[in-house]
Amino acid sequence: MGLSTVICIGMAGSGKTTFMQRLNSHLRASPDHKNPYVINLDPAVLKVPYGANIDIRDSIKYKKVMENYRLGPNGAIVTSLNLFATKIDQVIGLVEKKNDAYDHCIVDTPGQIECFVWSASGSIITESFASTFPTVIAYIVDTPRNSSPTTFMSNMLYACSILYKTKLPMIIVFNKTDVKKADFAFEWMKDFESFQEAIRNDQELNGDLGMGSGYMSSLINSMSLMLEEFYSQLDMCGVSSFTGDGFDEFLDIIDKKVDEYNDFYKIERERIIKEKELKEQARKDQSLNGLMKDLGLEDKKANNGNTDDSADVVSDLEEGENDGLVDRDEDEGIEREYTFPGEDRLEGEVNDRTAPDLQKKYQEAFEQTSKQASSETAENIARYIRQ
């Protein structure tokens, strides 16, 4: 089995870094597993309590990003990730070389979850891993803090949005079980009635001031079906990053999720990528056809074999046909200054339908321009980021 990636995501303070530290030491101590390859993507963390093979802080100085770009803490995290994302191919290349030496590549993400999950660079980084290795999301939850049913549901909705956004297998990891066991959460996820009961109790306990009051409880009730569907796609486990409890189970679930990735998610992802490519090709063909049509160069076959030049092209209009279109201005005789590069044209000629290779030339020019445009765009983005 080759290397698989585990990306740790979770709300601020849920214990991602401590979880990473424990997972790292657990894997190192286990005779059944190889040491993990560890990546830190949190540019703002002061101290990384595990030895990282790749650390975003080595290449990007968070404080400098804040100063140079005059950004606040979150803006600086996003910008640091943007800068890092420009190098992601190199990072993936490095990890790929370790494919045989490691079983797991574990990735820590910034404390501010939205900076990673909802940023373009977060998506690029996740996508890059997911398209190269089987990739699983470990969504870390602070169990004691989620014992209120409404806080729990908000957290689950967040996890749900990540699942649907990344389209990757997900494990919900209830952390800090040394403080509070996660049984209540498993129960709520398996049996929606028990969750509704918890909301009713919360309401009774806290009255109208309680989070479970009125509007919230009816919102939660109406979301029950959606949440049930979401829970059915997940695996969950309870761990304590302090004591190491539950980590064996977590690793078993990772193996299961990697199989799931290979059997289902990979095929689904490839289908989606293929579909996108086809759509993109269709869009390009359409704009090329539009261009050809505008130039009066559409395929003759498209005219049902009618070789008569019946399509309205600029040259036709010049004849002064009464076609209801706008008449030319008085500057009729003035030759247009623009022309198509490399085209040998006769004076005043607008469309030369007799040139047999013209369509081919336009096709080449179109492809050339779109290639040039995309590399120019990439260069512009890189220049902008460097500035």
Ligand SMILES: Nc1nc2c(ncn2[C@@H]2O[C@H](COP(=O)(O)OP(=O)(O)OP(=O)(O)O)[C@@H](O)[C@H]2O)c(=O)[nH]1
């Ligand atoms: N009791 C207990 N505390 C934990 C556990 N895991 C983490 N903590 C504590 O939770 C707090 C947050 O842990 P971190 O690992 O810094 O959490 P984080 O999600 O990486 O934090 P940010 O990156 O700042 O968002 C720290 O005080 C940890 O000591 C655990 O399993 N049990």
